[in-house]
Amino acid sequence: MGIKVVPRYGKSFKDKLYLPAIAGGMKTTFKHFVKNFKDIDNLKTMAYPEVQPTDLNERYRGVHRLTKHENNTEKCVACFMCATACPADCIFIEAEERFDGYDEKRPKEFKIDLLECVFCGYCVEACPCDAIRMDTGIFSFTSSKREDFVLDKKALMANERSKDLNNG
Template identity: 90%
Template sequence: MAIKVVPRYGKSFKDKLYLPAIAGGMKTTFKHFIKNLSDIDNLKTMQYPEVQPTDLNERYRGVHRLTKFDDGSEKCVACFMCATACPAECIFIEAEERFDEHNEKRPKEFKIDLLECVFCGYCVEACPCDAIRMDTGIFSFTGSKREDFVLDKKALMANERAKDLE
């Protein structure tokens, strides 16, 4: 089998200077700048956070929530399917026995670290009892310290489905 020699480009003095490539990039940038400056009313810029997006559909993945039964107890059965499916490993569950008519166990602790979460939705797909959802419509989540971004069971159950997504 013969060895194929691949020629390397960029050995000339002109290519080593990078000036032609920089000039080509600046030409493209200025072309877009002039086009946008001449038609400023057609710019699609949103003044976030003063103006919130209105084009969210039902498939949008916002902050998580835990669904509840009619009596207010959580639907989660602490099966760890969501934590197993999570590629970021940001879901932490501790199970306990349940003494009501719904299920055999429930989460004693259920925490999601939003700083580690990649909002992929695998936890929602993996849940066999539809206990976790990402339909809150909350996409702008702020906090002053790291602990503010770790949502526990109480906070997750307090999150409601976005009214405009229903």
């Protein structure tokens, strides 16, 4: 067997100090600082939350919503496909029998924990009834209590599709 010897670089005292690399990095940072300081109007920043993003397209995944039939009942049939597909295990469903003639069952309880959600969209892809979507356009969700980040069925059905994303 042939053994290949690979030479190791950085053995000199100058390389071990890392000072030239640090100086090079500081030089690049200082060049950007001077350039941005001279032309402040050309900076690519926005004053969030006063200025909201306008570049959201229809594929943007925001906070979830449950879709409804024409009579405002949920389309969800409590098949548990979304909860099964969820890698974060943040969807909790409790089913009950349905007597309104649409389907056999519906969710008695449907909760999504937004603090555990990774917003991957697998729940939307897995849903056979197109009952769950992530097209609300809500991208910032703040609160001071953890309980506010757990959205129940009522809150999910109250979320509407974003008007900005409707034009896409």
